[in-house]
Amino acid sequence: MTGFSGLADRPQNDHLDAERFVENHPVANVFELYRAGLLVGEAVELPEPDETDGGGRRPVPPAGKFQTVRITWEPAQAPPMFLCPSCGSRRYKLHGTEGRWWCRKCANLDFWSRHKGRTVPGLSRARWLRRRLGASAELFSRIEPRSRHHRRYWRLVIELRQLEARIAVYLGANINSVLERRYGPDPPRRPRR
Numbered sequence: 001m002t003g004f005s006g007l008a009d010r011p012q013n014d015h016l017d018a019e020r021f022v023e024n025h026p027v028a029n030v031f032e033l034y035r036a037g038l039l040v041g042e043a044v045e046l047p048e049p050d051e052t053d054g055g056g057r058r059p060v061p062p063a064g065k066f067q068t069v070r071i072t073w074e075p076a077q078a079p080p081m082f083l084c085p086s087c088g089s090r091r092y093k094l095h096g097t098e099g100r101w102w103c104r105k106c107a108n109l110d111f112w113s114r115h116k117g118r119t120v121p122g123l124s125r126a127r128w129l130r131r132r133l134g135a136s137a138e139l140f141s142r143i144e145p146r147s148r149h150h151r152r153y154w155r156l157v158i159e160l161r162q163l164e165a166r167i168a169v170y171l172g173a174n175i176n177s178v179l180e181r182r183y184g185p186d187p188p189r190r191p192r193r
């Protein structure tokens, strides 16, 4: 067995990417809101989740529309808990997807950490490419430019870059900071804002 079964072998895995994971969506956390004194009474108005930055961990997205979420206070217990607006279950956290807050189950999210030990699509192929290129085995690490003229060499470099970009997204990494730091800026530089 050659030990690489890359992206091409499992195209179906390729798109259960970042979208599926809790870590890539905004979280409303009962503890934070309680500490901030924002939980009183029977309900809280949560600003609708803004995912324009691809998620992230902003606890309070920019103000826009609000979603009313009921909370429940147990005797002798603080903080209270959210009642999932969709299924009514008691939750310490709600997740923002599709422009609304709901529980992890209703949002159909999974924990990335649960998948950590599992296959990352394209990972073996990326490692194999790195070996072929004589580059460091460390993912995302710099590939030293070489004076090779073979088209095949550059094809592999391009394939590796694309593969690692997808892996970075899959891992929920900040793709720009990872890739720019490691590869250096792209040759046709985009204007910075």
Ligand SMILES: [Zn+2]
Binding pocket: 084, 085, 086, 087, 088, 089, 102, 103, 104, 105, 106, 107
């Ligand atoms: Zn729910």
